[in-house]
Amino acid sequence: MIVEFWGHEFKVNVVLGCVGGFIIAVLSxxxxxxxxxxxxxxxSVGLGLPMYVVVGSSLLAIAFNxxxxxxxxxxxxxxxxxxxxxxxxxxxxxxxxxxQIAKRVSPIVxxxxxxxxxxxxxxxxxxxx
Amino acid sequence: xxxxxxxxxxxxxxxxxxxxxxxxxADNPKEDVAAAAAEAEVANxxxxxxxxxxxxxxxxxxxxxxxxxxxxxxxxMPVYIEVWAEKQVRVSRFDADVDKETGQRPYRLYMTHxxxxxxxxxxxxxxxxxxxxxxxxxxxxxxxxxLKETGAETVxxxxxxxxxxxxxxxxxxxxxxxxxxxxxxxxxxxxxxRSMQLVKVRFRDVDKVIGANVQxxxxxxxxxxxxxxxxxxxxxxxxxxxxxxxxxxxxxTFENKINFPTIYLSNAGTSLNIFLPFFLTLAVACFGVLxxxxxxxxxxxxxxxxxxxxxxxxxxxVIPTVxxxxxxxxxxxxxxxxINWKLGVTIxxxxxxxxxxxxxxxEMITLAQFKFIFGWILLVLAALxxxxxxxxxxxxxxxxxxxxxxxxxxAKESAAxxxxxxx
Numbered sequence: 001m002i003v004e005f006w007g008h009e010f011k012v013n014v015v016l017g018c019v020g021g022f023i024i025a026v027l028s029x030x031x032x033x034x035x036x037x038x039x040x041x042x043x044s045v046g047l048g049l050p051m052y053v054v055v056g057s058s059l060l061a062i063a064f065n066x067x068x069x070x071x072x073x074x075x076x077x078x079x080x081x082x083x084x085x086x087x088x089x090x091x092x093x094x095x096x097x098x099x100q101i102a103k104r105v106s107p108i109v110x111x112x113x114x115x116x117x118x119x120x121x122x123x124x125x126x127x128x129x
Numbered sequence: 130x131x132x133x134x135x136x137x138x139x140x141x142x143x144x145x146x147x148x149x150x151x152x153x154x155a156d157n158p159k160e161d162v163a164a165a166a167a168e169a170e171v172a173n174x175x176x177x178x179x180x181x182x183x184x185x186x187x188x189x190x191x192x193x194x195x196x197x198x199x200x201x202x203x204x205x206m207p208v209y210i211e212v213w214a215e216k217q218v219r220v221s222r223f224d225a226d227v228d229k230e231t232g233q234r235p236y237r238l239y240m241t242h243x244x245x246x247x248x249x250x251x252x253x254x255x256x257x258x259x260x261x262x263x264x265x266x267x268x269x270x271x272x273x274x275x276l277k278e279t280g281a282e283t284v285x286x287x288x289x290x291x292x293x294x295x296x297x298x299x300x301x302x303x304x305x306x307x308x309x310x311x312x313x314x315x316x317x318x319x320x321x322x323r324s325m326q327l328v329k330v331r332f333r334d335v336d337k338v339i340g341a342n343v344q345x346x347x348x349x350x351x352x353x354x355x356x357x358x359x360x361x362x363x364x365x366x367x368x369x370x371x372x373x374x375x376x377x378x379x380x381x382t383f384e385n386k387i388n389f390p391t392i393y394l395s396n397a398g399t400s401l402n403i404f405l406p407f408f409l410t411l412a413v414a415c416f417g418v419l420x421x422x423x424x425x426x427x428x429x430x431x432x433x434x435x436x437x438x439x440x441x442x443x444x445x446x447v448i449p450t451v452x453x454x455x456x457x458x459x460x461x462x463x464x465x466x467x468i469n470w471k472l473g474v475t476i477x478x479x480x481x482x483x484x485x486x487x488x489x490x491x492e493m494i495t496l497a498q499f500k501f502i503f504g505w506i507l508l509v510l511a512a513l514x515x516x517x518x519x520x521x522x523x524x525x526x527x528x529x530x531x532x533x534x535x536x537x538x539x540a541k542e543s544a545a546x547x548x549x550x551x552x
Contacts, residue, residue, distance in 0.1 A: 001471070001472075001475065003469055003471060003472045004469075005469050006466075006536060006539075006540070012472060014475060017472075017475070017476045017479075018475065018476060018478075018479035019479070021476040021477075021479040021480045021483065022479045022480065022482060022483040023483065024480070024483070025479070025480035025481070025482070025483025025484045025487065026483040026484075026486055026487045026490070027487065027506065028483075028484070028487065029444075029448065029483065029484040029486075029487030029488050030444065030487035030488065030490045030491050031425075031429060031444055031487075031491070031499070031502070031503055031506065032425055032429050032443060032444030032445065032446075032447040032448050032491075033423065033425030033426045033429060033447075033506075034422070034423030034424075034425050034426075034451055035480070036421070036422065036423055037421065037422040037423070037426075037510055037513060037514075038510075038513075041513060043476075050529060050532065050533075051526075051529040051530065051532070051533050052467075052529075052532055052533040052536040052537075053469060053472070055462070055467070055533065056459075056462035056463075056467040056468035056469070056473070057468055057469045057472045057473040057476075058473075058476075059455060059458050059459055059462065059468075059473075060459055060462075060468050060470070060473030060474070060477055061472075061473050061474075061476040061477040061480055062455065062477075062480065063452075063455045063456070063459055063477070064474075064477035064478065064480045064481045064484070065477075065480040065481070065483065065484045066448060066449070066451055066452055066455055066484075067452065067484075068480075068481045068484035068485055069448045069484040069487060069488060070445075070448050070449040070452060072484065072485060072487070072488035072489070073441075073444065073445030073446075073448060073449075073488045073491075074445070074449075075488075076441070076445070076488055076489070076491075076492060077219060077396070078396075078441045078442055078444065078445025078446070078488065078491065078492075079396070079442075079445045079446055079449065080394050080395070080396035080397045080442050080445075080446050081396070082392060082393075082394045082395065082396075083394050083396075083397060083406065083438075083442070083446045084446050084449060084450065086403050086406050086407050086410070087406060087407070087410040087428075087446065087447070087450050088449075088450050088453070089407070090406075090407050090408070090410035090411040090414060091410060091414045091424065091450040091451065091453070091454065092453055092454070093411055094410070094411055094414030094415045094417075094418060094424070095414075095418065095454050095457075097411075097415055098414075098415040098416075098418035098419050099418075101415060101419060102418075102419055105419065107419070107421075108518055108523070110416075110419045110420050111420055111421075111514050111517055111518045112518055113420075114416070114420040114422070114511075114514050115511050115514045115515045115518070117427070118426070118427075118507045118508070118510055118511035118514065119507075119508065119511045121427065121430055121431075121504075121507055122503075122504045122505070122506075122507030122508040122511060123504070123508075124430075124434075124504075125430055125500040125501065125503050125504030125507065126500075126501060126504035126505070126508075127500075127501075127504075
């Protein structure tokens with residue numbers, strides 16, 4: 001598939017993109033996390049697209065996943081409205097607060113802290129300690 | 130600024146809905162409780178031989194506490210006390226374990242909407258070692274085995290009669306997201322057996338389902354201090370004392386009250402202080418945005434670990450929280466024509482298909498499997514993030530970010546120019 005973006009044309013491996021997107025969507029909706037951190041590397045490294053093409057289009061693709069995942073969880077009765085009403089305002093507030101914090105901290109430091117935190121939490125879930 | 134106001138408005142509406150729901154759920158009939166307590170006291174002074182009587186020291190608790198249950202039973206017979214909440218929750222279990230008789234995997238989904246939000250069997254103190262033995266089995270403990278060993282199997286009754294639907298799952302059915310065909314209702318014996326498995330799924334630990342608290346005297350009088358945890362369902366709870374299947378006391382009722390800011394999550398069957406998940410979500414979501422991975426990765430494992438929330442509820446409730454931020458993100462990018470619709474929709478459609486299947490799979494796995502797979506996903510994500518802090522990546526990313534900003538600048542200028550020519 002040829003994709004045209006701001007006057008540049010890119011050749012995209014649709015099969016890889018769709019199969020990868022499908023697997024990420026299954027896992028993401030099954031476990032309830034956003035697919036962004038896996039979709040962006042898939043599209044930038046896997047499909048070889050530059051970052052300026054990836055940012056907007058990956059968000060659009062993930063929105064399909066979120067909408068369908070939400071509807072299906074709702075259908076299966078997995079949505080607790082009270083808990084949702086508690087978390088939703090917090091998630092929106094975070095969207096306004098974190099850009100303010102982002103100005104003051106280095107993204108590299110945040111990522112390194114995140115690596116340690118994710119490893120600890122991951123090993124905890126695997127029952128290592 | 131406009132966006133801030135929209136955000137605040139949505140937040141207030143959400144808070145309002147929450148308060149209304151809480152008010153509705155806290156509204157419980159108190160008269161029934163008092164009447165039942167009075168009834169039990171009236172029944173007690175008679176003390177007929179061969180009968181079991183029971184009474185409680187209080188009829189109301191404030192988000193947990195200890196209730197002292199006293200009563201009389203025929204001399205020398207062990208007394209079992211069953212306590213359960215009238216509020217009910219949904220529990221499901223997917224049975225894919227090899228059947229010992231046929232050697233095949235049944236692939237059946239058992240689901241009930243009538244599981245008591247709280248259930249616990251109290252057995253005589255002498256049986257404590259049997260419960261301790263079950264605790265040593267860790268996650269492999271079996272409720273039917275503990276009940277059999279402590280002698281409580283025949284008196285296990287409150288959850289035994291709940292209505293359990295069972296579905297025969299098929300591979301194709303699961304792929305298209307169907308629960309499968311609904312099978313005929315089970316006979317009472319099978320229903321009882323399956324209910325025990327569902328009780329385990331719901332309450333997870335041996336300690337939560339069975340306790341050795343009943344102190345018996347030789348003359349047949351008994352006493353039990355029954356601890357009711359914090360964070361349980363509000364409303365009426367029933368207590369029945371048994372010596373065997375047919376010899377039991379009349380039910381005694383007490384009420385568990387919860388007050389704001391503690392509220393009951395009716396779908397999850399848990400009460401919690403709303404500020405805790407609120408601030409947890411706020412902190413995790415902030416950190417998630419900073420690290421560029423969204424909050425779900427950290428939030429879900431924390432929610433299932435800190436509170437006794439089912440993983441299906443957690444996954445199903447966290448996903449829609451991102452809809453708003455995604456919607457506004459898409460709107461902002463589309464305004465400056467920064468979305469390639471052909472690319473986004475093509476991959477989006479494959480993700481649509483994936484997201485159709487995923488939520489079905491959530492109820493087919495156990496909490497332990499959920500944690501196991503999630504653990505590996507987090508480690509993969511950690512590796513991905515580590516790679517993004519490597520010097521080679523940073524060097525490349527710097528150039529990419531510069532080009533990205535240049536494109537965004539041009540895009541904004543062209544959008545602004547268009548508006549200028551239009552007006």
